[in-house]
Amino acid sequence: MPTVSVSAEISSLIEPILQRHAWRADRLVQILREVQEAVDFISDETAAHLAEALKIPYAQVHSTRDFYAFFYRENRGRYRVLFSDNITDRMAGNQALFEHMAKRLKLEPGKVSDDGLVSIDYCSCTGMCDQGPAILVNNRAITRMTLRRVDEICDLIRGQVPLDKWPAEFFRVDDNIRRADMLLGTPHEPGKAVRAAIARGRDGMLAEMKLSNLRGRGGAGFTTAVKWEACRNATAAPRYIVCNADEGEPGTFKDRVLLQSYAGRVFEGMVIAAYTVGASHGFLYLRGEYLYLLQPLEAYLAGMRAAGLLGRDIGGVAGFDFDIEIHLGAGAYVCGEETALIESLEGKAGRPRVRPPFPVTSGYMGKPTVVNNVETLCKVTEIALHGGTWYEAIGTKQSTGTKILSVAGDCARPGLYEYAFGVRIAQVLEDCGAQDAIAVQVSGASGVCLSEREFGRRIAFEDVPTAGSFMIFGKQRDLFEVARNFAHFFAHESCGFCTPCRVGTVLMKEIMDKIADGRGTQYEMNELLRLQQVLKPGSHCGLGQTAGNAVADTVQKFRPAYERRLAETDFVPAFDLDAALSRARELAGRDDAAAHLGEEA
C-alpha cells in the first residue's frame, strides 16, 4: 500500500464527495466516479487515501478501481477521448477518424500526451449506433463524428476549452423514432398510471400483471409477474426495485431514448412495482456512457417528488413510501447482468454472483430485490392503465405486447422501431430501407446472426428472441469481420471470474486474429467450434455462455468468409518464427543459415 499521502489540493476536492456519500463504503463505485471527475484519475495514493477515509482495505479500493474500464489508475489527461468501437461504428468509418485524431494530436492509443493534456483510445459500443460514429470525452457522448468534427475537437482540446463550452450541437442526441406503437406513440399523463395501479390495489395490480403475461425486455424474457410475486412473498425487508439501464449490448439504444424522452413511464413503472411488491427504495443503474442523462433525470425525479409521485404516502396511500436514486456504471458490460449490477450498486467490482439465491429473495444488501429492464417497466404502466387482458391480446401467445427494436447498420433509416411481437425480420428490413441486407445480427453480439434465408422468421420469444438490438449488414460487408469485432468485445468485457470465459474468450479472439492474418487453417476452424462447446456450458454467467454465438453462427452460415482467409497448409504458426529469432541473431552477430527459420518444415 502506498504511503505517500495525497496533496492538500486533491484532498480538498475529495472531501466534499466523501461527505456527500456519508463515508459509506457501499458507495465506493459512485465515489470513485466522482473522484475521477474531480481529479482526472485515481492514483494509488488517492486509492489509499480513500481506503483510509472509508475504513476499508486498500486492496478493495484498488481492485474495484481496476475492474471498471472508465476508472484510471494513471493520468490519461484532462481530456479523455474514447472512440466507440462497435462493428456499426467501424462500418461508419471510426478507424479513419481515430487515426486522424491520433495524428493531429500526435498520440498513441491509450497513452497520454507529453503535456498530460489528452489521451485517446477505443471503447465498447456507446449506444449511439443510429447516429455514429460516436465518441466519449470524459464520458460525455458526442455523436455524428466526421473528419471536420475531429479537427474542431482537436482545436478545442489544444485550446484547453472546458467541455461545457464546446458547441452544444456536438452533444445532440436524437431520438430517431421511426415507427411508434403503443409505447412510443401514446402521450404520457404524469401520475395517471400510478393512480390506476393504486386503484386496482396491490393484489389487483399483481393479478393484472399475471393476466398480461408480460415478459422481461432485458434479454432473458422472464415473466415479470412471477418475479414480482416471488419478491413480494419474500419475508425479509426492506425490499428494493432496480431499473436496469446498463444497456451495454452492442447495437442497443432503446433504453437511452426511453430515458431521454419517456422517463415518466420508466419511473412510474418503478413506483408501481414498488407498490405491488412493497418496496421502499429504488435504484436506476445508468450506464456511464449515458452520463449526459443524469441531470435531466435527477430533475425529473425532483419534479415527481414535488408532485407527490415519490416520497411519503404516495398517491395518498398511508405508508406507501418510495424513492429513487440514480447510480452510474463505469464501462463494464457485465454489470448489465443483474447480480453483477447489484454487486456494483453495493460499491464493488461487478462480478456475477452464484445463483441461487436469486435477487428476488437475496439481492441488494441481501434483501429481496426486483431487477427489471427500462422497457419492461414502461410496459408496466400500460398494464396499470388498460389491464392485463387488453395487453395480452397484443402480440403473440408467448410474447405479449410490443417490442422496441434498435435498428442500426446498413439501412436508410436507422433508429427505433416499435412493433407488436411477431413481426417478421423482412418487414423490419423493408420499413427501415435495407434493400440488400445479407445478414442481421439480432439481440446484439450475444444474440443470433440470421442470413437471408431466415428473414421470414419472427421477432418473438417463440422464434427469434431479442433484447432489442438489430444490426443490419449489406452485401458489401464481410461477416467474418463482424464476428471478429464481437470476439474482441467479449474478450475485453469478460470479468475474469470463471476460467472458461476468461481464457476461452481470449483464445477465440486470438484465433480470429490469426485467421484475419492469413495464418489460419482448418485446424483453427475446428478449434473455434470446440471453444464454443466449452464456453456455452462451462461459463458462469450469460456473458461467457453467449460469447461464442456470433462466431459459431457465422462459421455455419458464412463459412466462405472464413475459408477464403485460410492457408492451404495443415497449420501455420500464429507468429513469424524468423522474426522471433531476430533479437538473439543480432546480439550474437550471426547471419548464417542456422540463424534463420523458414516458414515451412
Add this chain to the structure above:
Amino acid sequence: MNAPMNPRKLRVTTTSLSGCFGCHMSFLDIDERLLELAALVEFDRSPITDIKHCSQHCDLALVEGGVCNAENVHVLRELRANSKILVAFGACAVNGGLPAQRNHLDVGKCLSQVYRTPDGSATAIPDDPELPLLLDKVYPVNEVVRVDYFLPGCPPSADTIWKFLTDLLTGRTPRIEHPLLKFD
C-alpha cells in the same frame, strides 16, 4: 469370422524440447507396464533409443517441453511431419511451463546478463553456429505446429500416461478425468 487384429506395432517417437526430462521420467514410471507397452509399440527417434532422426513414418509423437530455440523448431517440425498424431506432453509443452517464466524478460537482456564477465565489465555472447539461437519467447507447442492432444501435468503421472496411451492404442478417444487430470 473376425479377421485377427493387425499385428503391426505402432511406431512412437518422443522428444524433450525445452523441458526438464521430468515428463520422460514419469513415462518410465509406468514400471512393469513398459513390458506390456513394448509388445504393442516400437520406439523410433527418442531419447530412449538414441535414434537421431525419425527413420520411418510414425503413428504417435510425444513432445515434452516448450519451444525455446531454433533447434526446438526443427525437431518439432520433424516430428510433426513424420507422425499421424502429435501430443503436447506435459505442462511445458502445453503452455510453456517453467521456462516460459523468461517471457516477462527481454531476451536480449537475458543473454547479456548470462554472458557477462564475472566483474560485469563486458559481455561475450557466443556466435558459434552450432549453438541454436533463442527465440524471443518460449512458445507452447501448439503455437508452432498443429497439436492433436494435450496431456497436462507437471509431469503427467505415470497412471495418466498409461491411461492415455492405452486409450489411444485401443482406439478409444482418450479421456483423462479426475483424479488423473491434473494441471500441476
